[in-house]
Amino acid sequence: MIWIIHTLNGVSLGMLLFLLAAGLSLIYGLMKILNLTHGSYYLVGAYIGSTVIEKTGSFALALIVAPLAVALLGVAMERFFLRRFHLDELPQTLLTFGFLFIIADLCLWIWGGDAILLPKPALFSTSIAIGGNFYPTYRLLLIVVGFAVAGVLWWFQEHTRIGAMLRAGVDDAETARALGIDVSLLFTVVFAVGAFLAALGGVLGGPIIGASPGADFDVMLLAFVVVIVGGLGSLRGALVGGLLVGLLDNFGKIFFPEFALFTIFVPMAIILSFRPTGLFGRA
Amino acid sequence: MSKGHHVRFAERAGARVVAGAIVAFSSASLLVNQAAAQAKPPIKIGFIAPTSGGFAPSGEECILGAKMYFEEIGYEVAGRKIELIVEDEQARPDVGLTKAQKLVERDNVQVLMGVVSSAVALAINEYARDKKVPLILSCDAGANELTIPGPLANPTLVRTSQNGRTPSAAAADFMMKKGWKNIAVLAADYAGGFDTIGGFGAALCKLGGKITQEQYPPITNNDYGPYVTNLDQKADAVAMFLPGGGGLRFIKQFVEMGLKTKLPVMDIYGQAVYEPFLPQLGDSSIGIYSTLHYSSAIKTPANEKFAKAYFERTKHQPSDNAPDGWVGAKAFADAAKAIDGNVEDTARFIDAMKAVKFDSPKGPIALDKYGQVIQSMYVRQVEKVGSDYVNTPVATYPNVDQFWPLSFEEFESYKYRYVDLKGSLTNCGKVLEKK
Numbered sequence: 095m096i097w098i099i100h101t102l103n104g105v106s107l108g109m110l111l112f113l114l115a116a117g118l119s120l121i122y123g124l125m126k127i128l129n130l131t132h133g134s135y136y137l138v139g140a141y142i143g144s145t146v147i148e149k150t151g152s153f154a155l156a157l158i159v160a161p162l163a164v165a166l167l168g169v170a171m172e173r174f175f176l177r178r179f180h181l182d183e184l185p186q187t188l189l190t191f192g193f194l195f196i197i198a199d200l201c202l203w204i205w206g207g208d209a210i211l212l213p214k215p216a217l218f219s220t221s222i223a224i225g226g227n228f229y230p231t232y233r234l235l236l237i238v239v240g241f242a243v244a245g246v247l248w249w250f251q252e253h254t255r256i257g258a259m260l261r262a263g264v265d266d267a268e269t270a271r272a273l274g275i276d277v278s279l280l281f282t283v284v285f286a287v288g289a290f291l292a293a294l295g296g297v298l299g300g301p302i303i304g305a306s307p308g309a310d311f312d313v314m315l316l317a318f319v320v321v322i323v324g325g326l327g328s329l330r331g332a333l334v335g336g337l338l339v340g341l342l343d344n345f346g347k348i349f350f351p352e353f354a355l356f357t358i359f360v361p362m363a364i365i366l367s368f369r370p371t372g373l374f375g376r377a
Numbered sequence: 378m379s380k381g382h383h384v385r386f387a388e389r390a391g392a393r394v395v396a397g398a399i400v401a402f403s404s405a406s407l408l409v410n411q412a413a414a415q416a417k418p419p420i421k422i423g424f425i426a427p428t429s430g431g432f433a434p435s436g437e438e439c440i441l442g443a444k445m446y447f448e449e450i451g452y453e454v455a456g457r458k459i460e461l462i463v464e465d466e467q468a469r470p471d472v473g474l475t476k477a478q479k480l481v482e483r484d485n486v487q488v489l490m491g492v493v494s495s496a497v498a499l500a501i502n503e504y505a506r507d508k509k510v511p512l513i514l515s516c517d518a519g520a521n522e523l524t525i526p527g528p529l530a531n532p533t534l535v536r537t538s539q540n541g542r543t544p545s546a547a548a549a550d551f552m553m554k555k556g557w558k559n560i561a562v563l564a565a566d567y568a569g570g571f572d573t574i575g576g577f578g579a580a581l582c583k584l585g586g587k588i589t590q591e592q593y594p595p596i597t598n599n600d601y602g603p604y605v606t607n608l609d610q611k612a613d614a615v616a617m618f619l620p621g622g623g624g625l626r627f628i629k630q631f632v633e634m635g636l637k638t639k640l641p642v643m644d645i646y647g648q649a650v651y652e653p654f655l656p657q658l659g660d661s662s663i664g665i666y667s668t669l670h671y672s673s674a675i676k677t678p679a680n681e682k683f684a685k686a687y688f689e690r691t692k693h694q695p696s697d698n699a700p701d702g703w704v705g706a707k708a709f710a711d712a713a714k715a716i717d718g719n720v721e722d723t724a725r726f727i728d729a730m731k732a733v734k735f736d737s738p739k740g741p742i743a744l745d746k747y748g749q750v751i752q753s754m755y756v757r758q759v760e761k762v763g764s765d766y767v768n769t770p771v772a773t774y775p776n777v778d779q780f781w782p783l784s785f786e787e788f789e790s791y792k793y794r795y796v797d798l799k800g801s802l803t804n805c806g807k808v809l810e811k812k
Binding site: 096099100103104106107199202206207208209210211213221227228229230232233299301302303304306307308309312313316343344345347348351352354355 | 429430432433434566592593594595597598599600602603604606607621622625626629630633634635636651653654657800
């Protein structure tokens with residue numbers, strides 16, 4: 095029975111990782127920007143979420159306000175800064191690295207340096223019994239929400255016009271542009287969606303992982319592992335990669351506790367040596 | 378009657394003369410003192426503590442504690458003004474060392490004080506030793522070796538805050554007295570974690586208890602679900618040391634997975650029940666035990682006065698950092714006063730530091746011959762008082778020195794250092810093996 099709980103732990107963490115990695119993956123896939131600010135979107139999302147909950151007491155409101163605010167931040171970064179260095183990878187990466195530090199210090203200034211855990215929504219702050227052990231319903235909620243977001247994103251990508259443009263842009267940006275697709279608009283949309291999802295992960299992950307100085311960097315590292323395992327530019331890769339890393343992380347900590355940090359990175363290295371583009375990435 | 382009157386008059390006249398003399402004399406001596414104060418250069422203290430990054434709250438609190446004491450004495454001791462120069466160590470050894478060099482070589486400070494990160498303390502230690510600058514560790518930096526005779530020992534270092542192993546020893550003693558002999562432990566996977574939990578394991582083994590399970594989450598661990606699920610539920614209790622928000626996340630999951638009713642928790646060093654975290658933990662925190670050298674709920678006049686003044690400035694209850702800063706500042710001032718402000722005489726100043734004895738918000742303070750503080754250890758338990766959550770002391774171990782309950786000789790007689798016992802704590806034979 096304990097294995098069911100371990101598996102649920104892994105899957106729920108995997109869903110959080112999926113939310114974080116999806117945007118990172120799309121942004122790189124389409125714009126070739128290695129966005130080092132992605133972990134900051136998570137952090138700012140969690141912090142804004144905590145403030146909204148503190149002021150209004152509503153977790154649901156936090157789930158809407160924080161991602162929207164962070165999506166605006168993402169759009170501003172893309173429109174006013176990154177756009178100036180289109181396809182110029184080094185300046186772009188350095189720019190996002192700079193934003194990482196600026197945002198981290200702003201967060202420290204506004205929200206202080208103590209770790210924060212977001213309170214859970216009242217409806218999901220209970221536990222249910224699974225084979226003699228209690229399991230928090232909130233983690234089950236994470237799993238459901240994760241799959242729901244994955245479903246919506248899949249539908250968006252496969253069945254909407256912007257989704258089709260997105261796929262075209264990821265496959266071949268130049269041809270897409272030549273065909274009259276407004277790639278510029280697409281860039282902004284993708285940045286907004288990516289930041290939105292990361293901040294959603296921040297609010298949803300807030301009651302488990304929480305927000306503290308340095309969490310931006312830790313979360314970004316995990317998201318990169320997921321993206322590398324799953325393949326850059328692939329939503330399916332982000333989902334499978336997220337689940338895989340979540341489960342590996344969980345079972346690694348149980349079976350190989352001395353190598354808790356390596357249980358993620360060793361499989362990543364193995365996958366890369368056989369599939370350098372990741373599980374679902376295209377060369 | 379008249380004689381009496383005369384006598385009284387004479388007395389009065391005499392009194393007047395005496396009073397006049399006293400006034401004249403004291404104003405003269407006041408002038409002399411002032412002249413001396415003007416003649417004596419100020420004492421410059423280089424205060425090294427993080428004011429940015431994740432350790433900033435600890436640093437800021439410690440600095441505030443020191444300032445509160447210096448304000449009490451008007452930033453003056455033995456006729457010399459005290460100048461406090463604060464530098465940000467960022468909890469990074471390279472930065473801390475650069476700042477120490479700047480303070481000593483450019484600002485010409487006479488004393489270095491503060492330090493939150495043990496890594497920074499280790500980096501500065503060698504430099505201060507070479508430069509023969511007194512180093513007063515008055516904030517969190519608790520690496521055991523700094524005050525134990527050995528390669529790191531520094532004759533010009535004293536520590537008035539704490540060290541790694543004493544809260545561990547008190548925790549083991551208290552748990553054994555509660556009848557909890559089989560303990561599952563968790564500690565963050567870094568030197569400080571091994572030191573703390575190793576000290577706990579050694580004390581527990583010595584008292585006849587046993588560690589049944591060791592888990593070492595990485596210091597950057599996010600999700601404590603796996604560790605909670607994996608926890609040995611047959612143990613009598615859990616002891617843990619998870620700093621920097623880890624304890625907070627662990628307890629939340631621990632409670633949600635229904636373990637709080639099954640296993641009592643001992644939070645060594647009070648990292649999870651750190652005062653700013655208590656409102657976040659809410660009712661989950663009630664009943665959790667912790668050991669530390671301070672609690673804001675200590676019922677002594679010294680602490681009540683301090684906690685009130687601190688609350689008025691910050692609107693928060695103090696954690697251990699501010700009282701640590703206060704004690705470091707007072708120890709410095711008392712020592713400086715004892716040698717008439719002549720802190721440049723390093724050897725005499727350090728001897729004077731080791732001789733200080735006073736009452737503080739933390740309880741009675743003294744230093745041992747190695748320069749490490751001897752103070753009370755408190756076992757606290759979270760209680761709800763009105764709408765606030767408080768770490769109420771439930772047991773006090775007075776005058777605990779750094780080797781307690783061992784002697785220095787017995788401490789030295791063991792074969793393994795705490796950091797080398799990671800992964801072997803379940804084996805008391807190895808833990809207690811002699812050299």
